[in-house]
Amino acid sequence: MTPAIKIEQIHKHFGTLHALKGIDLTIEQGEFFALLGPNGAGKSTLINLLAGLLRPSSGKLSVMGFDVVQQYRQARHALGVVPQELVFDPFFNVREMLRFQAGYFGRGTENDPWIDEVIEALGLADKATTNMRRLSGGMKRRALIAQALAHKPPVLVLDEPTAGVDVELRQILWEFIKRLNREGHTIILTTHYLEEAETLCSRVAMMKQGEIVVLDSTANLLNHFPGKNLRLKLGSALPQSLSAMLRNEENGEYMLALSEVTQVEYVLAELRSANVVVEDMQLIEADLEDVFVELVGRK
Amino acid sequence: MNLISNSMRGPWTLFKKELLRFWRVSFQTVAAPVMTALLYLLVFSHVLESRVQVHGVNYTSFLIPGLIMMSVLQNAFANSSSSLIQSKVMGNIIFVLLTPISYLEFFLAFLASSIVRGLVVGLGIYLVAIIFIDLPMVHPWLILAFAVLGSALLGAFGIIAGIWADKFDQMAAFQNFIIMPLSFLSGVFYSIHSLPPFWQAVSQLNPFFYMIDGFRYGFLGVGDISPAISLSVVGASFFGLSLITLRMLKTGYKLRG
Ligand SMILES: Nc1ncnc2c1ncn2[C@@H]1O[C@H](COP(=O)(O)OP(=O)(O)O)[C@@H](O)[C@H]1O
Ligand SMILES: [Mg+2]
Numbered sequence: 001m002t003p004a005i006k007i008e009q010i011h012k013h014f015g016t017l018h019a020l021k022g023i024d025l026t027i028e029q030g031e032f033f034a035l036l037g038p039n040g041a042g043k044s045t046l047i048n049l050l051a052g053l054l055r056p057s058s059g060k061l062s063v064m065g066f067d068v069v070q071q072y073r074q075a076r077h078a079l080g081v082v083p084q085e086l087v088f089d090p091f092f093n094v095r096e097m098l099r100f101q102a103g104y105f106g107r108g109t110e111n112d113p114w115i116d117e118v119i120e121a122l123g124l125a126d127k128a129t130t131n132m133r134r135l136s137g138g139m140k141r142r143a144l145i146a147q148a149l150a151h152k153p154p155v156l157v158l159d160e161p162t163a164g165v166d167v168e169l170r171q172i173l174w175e176f177i178k179r180l181n182r183e184g185h186t187i188i189l190t191t192h193y194l195e196e197a198e199t200l201c202s203r204v205a206m207m208k209q210g211e212i213v214v215l216d217s218t219a220n221l222l223n224h225f226p227g228k229n230l231r232l233k234l235g236s237a238l239p240q241s242l243s244a245m246l247r248n249e250e251n252g253e254y255m256l257a258l259s260e261v262t263q264v265e266y267v268l269a270e271l272r273s274a275n276v277v278v279e280d281m282q283l284i285e286a287d288l289e290d291v292f293v294e295l296v297g298r299k
Numbered sequence: 300m301n302l303i304s305n306s307m308r309g310p311w312t313l314f315k316k317e318l319l320r321f322w323r324v325s326f327q328t329v330a331a332p333v334m335t336a337l338l339y340l341l342v343f344s345h346v347l348e349s350r351v352q353v354h355g356v357n358y359t360s361f362l363i364p365g366l367i368m369m370s371v372l373q374n375a376f377a378n379s380s381s382s383l384i385q386s387k388v389m390g391n392i393i394f395v396l397l398t399p400i401s402y403l404e405f406f407l408a409f410l411a412s413s414i415v416r417g418l419v420v421g422l423g424i425y426l427v428a429i430i431f432i433d434l435p436m437v438h439p440w441l442i443l444a445f446a447v448l449g450s451a452l453l454g455a456f457g458i459i460a461g462i463w464a465d466k467f468d469q470m471a472a473f474q475n476f477i478i479m480p481l482s483f484l485s486g487v488f489y490s491i492h493s494l495p496p497f498w499q500a501v502s503q504l505n506p507f508f509y510m511i512d513g514f515r516y517g518f519l520g521v522g523d524i525s526p527a528i529s530l531s532v533v534g535a536s537f538f539g540l541s542l543i544t545l546r547m548l549k550t551g552y553k554l555r556g
Binding site for chain 2: 014051052053054055072073074076077079081083085087088089090091092097100101103104105106107108147
């Protein structure tokens with residue numbers, strides 16, 4: 001089967017900045033894929049290259065087998081993009097924007113039922129005739145997702161879709177995106193919320209400074225990372241001898257990184273000998289964030 | 300509805316969106332320029348009507364076609380340039396850049412909506428003016444040809460300005476230091492034959508002069524120079540500017556990094 005996305009040796013320079021340093025990535029049809037990485041890693045740049053908003057310095061990208069430069073019409077038909085910024089056109093309302101967006105892709109009134117469906121599914125029905133300018137941030141985000149879907153693209157890319165979105169809306173969006181994936185859409189999202197990648201995505205790429213440093217299935221990453229976290233609430237300060245294991249400290253709670261469970265013994269022994277009282281203690285499975293810190297931080 | 304084939308629907312939608320964009324705010328984009336032109340007309344014709352004749356016609360009849368054309372040109376420019384700079388500053392230009400619309404289709408859609416804006420404003424001024432003044436119309440087709448070609452030329456210029464400018468004040472500079480001087484020093488208010496020879500020569504370097512003179516010739520049947528020359532100059536300028544615009548769009552200058 002043709003891959004949904006194929007990226008080969010992509011380099012992108014902005015003046016002297018080498019923003020992408022030879023990215024190779026293939027995403028199959030039907031995948032739910034996460035692109036992770038700290039700010040400035042190059043996630044948006046990669047997406048903008050796929051969308052044709054930027055041009056590669058070298059390398060090739062294709063969407064559903066269509067080269068994004070040579071066969072840009074077919075490639076763009078196959079791709080829906082939700083941009084990171086909350087952009088909108090202040091002259092029009094939600095339904096007008098969706099009709100325009102479908103029209104740009106050659107779709108006419110026969111597409112209106114689909115637009116109604118998207119409006120409904122994203123909970124925009126009572127805002128359909130509201131001017132874009134008057135929508136709240138969360139509603140603007142939904143409208144952007146609806147716009148990306150207006151021409152029914154098989155591949156949907158969302159650049160930080162839930163940044164700055166409240167918990168309730170985040171749940172709604174997750175459910176909706178999961179549904180799209182079940183219905184056959186290939187989904188690619190970028191996020192800093194590792195939790196988001198962990199619950200939604202089957203495969204992740206972690207980027208750092210313009211390179212993919214880790215590429216694996218979410219399950220593999222979590223399995224092969226043996227670490228656990230120990231959360232401690234202590235009667236007094238953490239003894240010096242344990243500071244090497246300290247991951248972070250928040251409101252008098254210490255989070256220690258353990259490479260294996262048996263280290264708990266050692267921690268308790270150290271606390272006892274320093275006469276520190278343990279008020280509360282919890283052992284936590286590692287999550288993607290730990291994998292991320294471990295793998296990306298170390299390189 | 301299916302008069303438009305699927306492949307033409309993209310640019311057609313962009314054209315319609317651009318039309319709606321100015322029509323939604325027609326108070327500013329149509330009524331205001333009509334009002335401004337009528338104020339000029341009122342002031343200048345009142346002061347000069349009894350004293351001045353140009354090309355053997357009274358001053359008001361000479362002035363009206365020039366004022367109409369000046370407004371046509373300024374509004375055609377304003378339409379494409381302000382739409383582009385706004386979309387760039389707001390970031391919503393990407394909604395169009397993400398689509399299969401080609402650079403040529405993009406150009407045609409913006410051009411066509413600039414032409415419509417220019418013609419609507421021109422027609423508005425004309426309709427109000429003829430309530431008060433009898434205006435001859437010797438060559439209607441020339442009038443239309445100059446109006447369409449002139450607004451196309453300024454529409455293309457507006458696309459260039461809109462793509463080039465990054466901020467609203469750069470666009471304002473474009474308006475104030477290029478469009479306004481060129482349109483005021485083009486013979487809207489006087490015949491260039493009334494100028495000293497040096498300034499006559501300078502005026503002939505101004506493309507606005509040919510557009511205004513040719514357009515006026517369509518109404519009055521007289522002008523500073525032959526309408527065939529004017530039409531050729533305007534046509535050639537449009538052709539040249541279109542090539543530059545298309546080149547910019549094709550390379551993605553300032554639109555696709
Ligand atoms: N248009 C641009 N011009 C210059 N530098 C840019 C541009 N876009 C992004 N960059 C730079 O490229 C790097 C990657 O940015 P970006 O792709 O936005 O990262 P991310 O989305 O992962 O946060 C950053 O250093 C950013 O400053
Ligand atoms: Mg980003």
